[in-house]
Amino acid sequence: MRNPLLAPDLREFVAERDEAGLRDFFSGHHPADAAELLDDLEAGDVMFVLGLLPGRERAAIFDYLETTLQDAVADQMDDHDLAALITYMSHDERAGLMSRLPVERPDHIFQLLARAEREDIRRLQSYEDGTTGAVMTSDYAIVPADETAAAAIERLRHVAPDRETIYYCYVVDDDRHLKGFVSLKNLIIAPAHRRVADIMQRDCVYANVDDDREKTAEKLAEYDLLALPVVDHEHRLVGIVTHDDVIDVIVDEATEDVHRMGGVGPLEYSYLESSFAQLWLNRALWLSILFVAGFLTTWALTEFEGDFEKVPALVFFIPLIISAGGNCGSQSATLIMRALALGELTPRDWFRVFNREVLMGLSLGLGLGFVGFLRALITPSDRVAEGQLFKLSLTIGLAVAAVVLAGNLVGALMPLLLKRLGFDPALMSNPFVASLVDVTGIVVYFAIAQAILL
Numbered sequence: 001m002r003n004p005l006l007a008p009d010l011r012e013f014v015a016e017r018d019e020a021g022l023r024d025f026f027s028g029h030h031p032a033d034a035a036e037l038l039d040d041l042e043a044g045d046v047m048f049v050l051g052l053l054p055g056r057e058r059a060a061i062f063d064y065l066e067t068t069l070q071d072a073v074a075d076q077m078d079d080h081d082l083a084a085l086i087t088y089m090s091h092d093e094r095a096g097l098m099s100r101l102p103v104e105r106p107d108h109i110f111q112l113l114a115r116a117e118r119e120d121i122r123r124l125q126s127y128e129d130g131t132t133g134a135v136m137t138s139d140y141a142i143v144p145a146d147e148t149a150a151a152a153i154e155r156l157r158h159v160a161p162d163r164e165t166i167y168y169c170y171v172v173d174d175d176r177h178l179k180g181f182v183s184l185k186n187l188i189i190a191p192a193h194r195r196v197a198d199i200m201q202r203d204c205v206y207a208n209v210d211d212d213r214e215k216t217a218e219k220l221a222e223y224d225l226l227a228l229p230v231v232d233h234e235h236r237l238v239g240i241v242t243h244d245d246v247i248d249v250i251v252d253e254a255t256e257d258v259h260r261m262g263g264v265g266p267l268e269y270s271y272l273e274s275s276f277a278q279l280w281l282n283r284a285l286w287l288s289i290l291f292v293a294g295f296l297t298t299w300a301l302t303e304f305e306g307d308f309e310k311v312p313a314l315v316f317f318i319p320l321i322i323s324a325g326g327n328c329g330s331q332s333a334t335l336i337m338r339a340l341a342l343g344e345l346t347p348r349d350w351f352r353v354f355n356r357e358v359l360m361g362l363s364l365g366l367g368l369g370f371v372g373f374l375r376a377l378i379t380p381s382d383r384v385a386e387g388q389l390f391k392l393s394l395t396i397g398l399a400v401a402a403v404v405l406a407g408n409l410v411g412a413l414m415p416l417l418l419k420r421l422g423f424d425p426a427l428m429s430n431p432f433v434a435s436l437v438d439v440t441g442i443v444v445y446f447a448i449a450q451a452i453l454l
Contacts, residue, residue, distance in 0.1 A: 010037055014045045019052050026053065026061075035064030043072035051081075056161075059088035068273050071100055079105070083112035086121075090164055092137040092245065095124035123238075132216040133209035135249060136230045136239035139164040143196050145171050145179060150192035156184070165242055168227050171200050176236040178229055180204050206231050209238060214253050217246040218343055257341060260426035261334065263290060286431075293435040297322075300442040307446055311453050313383045314446075317376065317396050322441040324368055324400050325407035326434035332357060332411030333433045337425045340415060347420035353412055361408030365401035373397030391453050399448045403441040410437055 006025075013021040026034050026049075038046045038061065046069065050058045062070060062085060074082055074097060086094045086109065098106050098121050110118045120138050127133030141163045143152040156166050169187070171179045180200040190199050206229045207216040220228045220241060230239045256266040265282035267274050301318075308315055336353065339345040345353065376393035384392055411433050415425035 006037060007040060010041075014041065014049065017048070022049055022052055026057075031057070031060040032064045034061045039066055039069060043069065043076055047073050047076050050085075055084065055088045059085055059090075063090055063093045066270070066273065067100075068269060070097060074101065079108045079112060083109050086113065087117065090137060091120060091139040091239075092124060092135065095121050099125055127209060130213055131209065132207045132211045132213050132230055132241060133239070135213050135216075135245050136209070136241045137164055137245070138239045140227070140229075140237075140240040141166045141169045142172055142237070143169045143182065145173075145195070145197040145200065147196050148192065149187050149190040149194050149196065149199060152182075152187050152196055156187075165227055165240075168225075168229075168240075170229055170237055170240075171196060172237050176238075178204060178206060178231050178235055178237045181229065204229060207241065208233070213249050216241055217249040217253075220246050221250075222343075253341070257337065257424075257426040260424065261337065261430055263287070263431035290431050290435055293432070294438075296439040297435070297442060300439055300446075304442070304446040307449060311385070311388065311392070311449065313379055313388075313392055314395075314449055314453075316379070316383070317372070317399075318442070318445070320372060320375075320396070321399050321403050321445045322438045324372075325403035325437040325441040327407075328361070328364060328404045329407035329411035329433040329437045330430040332360075332408050333415055333430060334411075336412050336415045340419055340425050345416070347416050350413065350416045350420075353416060354409070357408050357412040358405070361405035362401070364408065365404035368404055369397040369399075369401035372400040388453065395445075395449050395452045398452075399441075399445040402444050402448065403437070406440050406444060407433075407437040410440065 010022075010025060012018075013025055029037075038049060041049070046065070050062060050073070053061070062073070065073070077085070086097065089097070098109065101109070110121075113121075124133070124136075124138065139162070141156060141159055143155060147155070152169065156169065160166050167184050168181050169184065170181045173179060180202040181204050182196055182200040186199050187196075205219065205223050205225065207219060209230055209232050216228065216230075220243065225243075227240045227242045229237055230241060232238050259266045259282075263286045265285055267278070267282060269278075271279075336345065373393045373396060376396040377389065379389065379392065381389070414433070414436075419425045
């Protein structure tokens with residue numbers, strides 16, 4: 001966490017262009033903390049500070065900068081400096097940066113990079129967004145199966161500075177087919193003369209490059225791994241997904257779900273980094289859809305206009321009815337969407353969910369319906385025709401129970417249906433559930449009223 005007391009010192013060093021002071025200032029800071037301090041500076045000042053640091057440290061800090069600041073700094077760097085920075089960056093981060101550069105600039109940068117680095121970046125850029133290949137890194141350690149534990153450790157000692165993680169070392173054949181893996185711990189505790197083939201674990205959990213990144217994140221979390229190997233369709237090792245990549249995926253997916261559940265289009269950048277126009281567009285689009293959906297409620301009320309005239313007191317309880325159903329539906333939708341996100345449910349569980357939510361809807365509906373019944377009983381006598389108070393109260397109680405049951409089922413089953421059809425369950429946002437239940441509630445309410453009162 002950033003210490004706010006350090007910010008004035010940093011600004012003073014930058015303003016005075018105190019190179020020695022800045023080098024001392026960032027000495028010992030974790031790259032994430034250093035990047036958080038730099039996020040408040042202008043791109044030109046950030047570029048000046050980074051230029052004072054060694055290549056690896058500069059790249060490590062740059063990796064943690066906000067995406068918009070990374071792009072702004074890269075725009076101000078000349079091609080040679082940017083190519084030098086990219087050389088030290090983590091493989092997945094540099095591929096992302098190259099994808100965001102202006103159209104013609106990557107060609108100039110590629111000419112300044114080694115052939116192996118060019119091919120690595122282009123390969124990582126070739127995977128579709130949302131897939132495991134798009135979030136993996138090709139920065140992993142491999143060891144030969146016929147090598148001894150001592151030789152493998154010596155190999156790792158040399159490659160460690162250039163690898164994102166060496167805790168897991170992967171064993172491949174001459175064609176890079178994945179054969180297994182061995183942990184650094186097992187290499188250290190094994191006898192020095194023992195072969196890797198005798199130590200490695202052959203039953204290796206892996207992901208495919210085309211797998212959905214969210215499913216890969218769930219798999220890595222399920223097996224409690226620090227990294228997960230990624231293979232192509234021929235089972236050749238092409239990269240790994242590390243725990244920090246998974247955290248980013250989980251945060252991104254959870255943020256997207258929360259936005260959609262709130263009836264807001266997902267944002268590409270953070271709230272403060274997003275332009276006013278982008279925020280307006282994302283909110284206005286969903287608000288317009290929900291507004292149009294609200295026309296159905298207006299239509300339903302119009303259809304039952306004659307009933308208002310016969311029993312004016314029915315109007316007083318409309319907000320009570322539809323809010324009870326909408327709130328219950330939103331609760332169910334939230335619970336089911338979260339269970340789907342955690343892998344606790346699948347669309348095949350719909351019948352179990354249906355049975356459970358019918359019982360839940362009935363119990364909640366009857367409880368709230370009884371409260372509604374009591375509330376209707378104290379309606380002022382001048383608002384209800386003589387002899388209709390009990391019937392009105394019974395109508396309210398039954399309507400609340402029925403609408404709560406309907407809202408509960410809509411909120412629980414619609415996300416499962418969307419998931420079964422291949423859509424994101426979070427599209428069934430809480431405002432959308434509420435709008436859908438509003439229409440259902442009006443129809444159910446007046447159907448019961450017509451049966452009892454009219």
